[in-house]
Amino acid sequence: MRMFYDDYSEGAHPAVLEALVSHNGGQELGYGLDRQSRLAARRIAAQVGRDCEVHLLAGGTQANLTCLGAFLRPHEGVIAAQSAHINVHETGAVEATGHRILAVAAPSGKLTPAQLDSVLGEHGDEHMPRPAGVFVAEATELGSVYTLDELRALCAHAHHEGLWVYMDGARLAQALAALDARLEGIAASGVDAFFAGGTKNGALCGEAVVLINPELRRDFRYHMKQRGALLAKGRVLGIQFARLFDADDLWYRLGRQANAAAARLARGLTECGVPPLPGEANQVFVELPNDAVERLGREAGFHVWSRGPESSLIRLVCSWATDDAAIDDLLDGVGRALAPGANPA
Helix, strand or coil, X not given: CEECCCCCCCCCCHHHHHHHHHCCCCCCCCCCCCHHHHHHHHHHHHHHCCCCEEEEECXXXXXXXXXXXXXXXXXXXXXXXXXXXXXXXXXCCCHHHCCCEEEECCCCCCCCHHHHHHHHHHCCCCCCCEEEXXXXXCCCCCCCCCCHHHHHHHHHHHHHCCCEEEEECCCHHHHHHHHCCCHHHHHHCCCCEEEEECCCCCCCCCEEEEECCHHHCCCHHHHHHHCCCCCCCCHHHHHHHHHHCCCCCHHHHXXXXXXXXXXXXXXXXXXXXXXXXXXXXXXXXXXXXXXXHHHHCCCEECEEEEECCCEEEEEEECCCCCCHHHHHHHHHHHHHHHCCCCCCC
């Protein structure tokens, strides 16, 4: 069965595995102080193009709860879209740190300055959590991508209102591929902190947290340790990110590969008579009749995003490793699932 559940079902890119093997011997300092972790931090900082701190963490949920738990004071909350990963898919990890997620409806998955104003207007005194920051994802859970102009406008408005902006970059490489941009563009937009995802882009595991705003850096390694995010064998993350951000731009190239696979899948679905929703990165959303969803589910793995009485929206995710054969197999399955008189059993 071909799986399109997510972009981390495969292992690591061969070049990353080769790097792990080649640097396996010898001794290194622990807790991210090894030579490869320091090299990775320098390479990522060079891509960011401005003063920053870089910390390597194991996963996206860990990065989000560590960062937001560190940035927020006890009485503060963070503004996010209702569809945001921290609000829907992290088992309340951020709120378990004692901070409210101030969720607002955002049909596209993207926040706007007006939506920030609506939350600020509702939280005006000490009887409610004080909004302190803004959570965005690039790309969003709904597959949309903020343009750099949209990010600049949102960050400028947030800063004017005394809010910082934090970006979940689990699929940042794919978003940057859609924008034909690099990390420097994200930093220039005004984002105060973000992470560059490795788990969904060629690494076995790992996310690179980048802290640009000096006010958000205080005691960050203490917060990492308290959240179980300061790995004794930090070299495992450092080796991977040093290779992903080597001179051959592997991290960026893998993001482009995932998007190219998704674009090919989207074209094929259109040719099958079921054009997907407009998408910009590596997630493809398509609505199919419920009986076709059931039949396709016996041939391929995917998430049903929302269910209706007659049809349902499914999500198909492509990764750097999704090849043409996998896409062709899926499209053949879609054709069979949609065929008139297809056996429902």
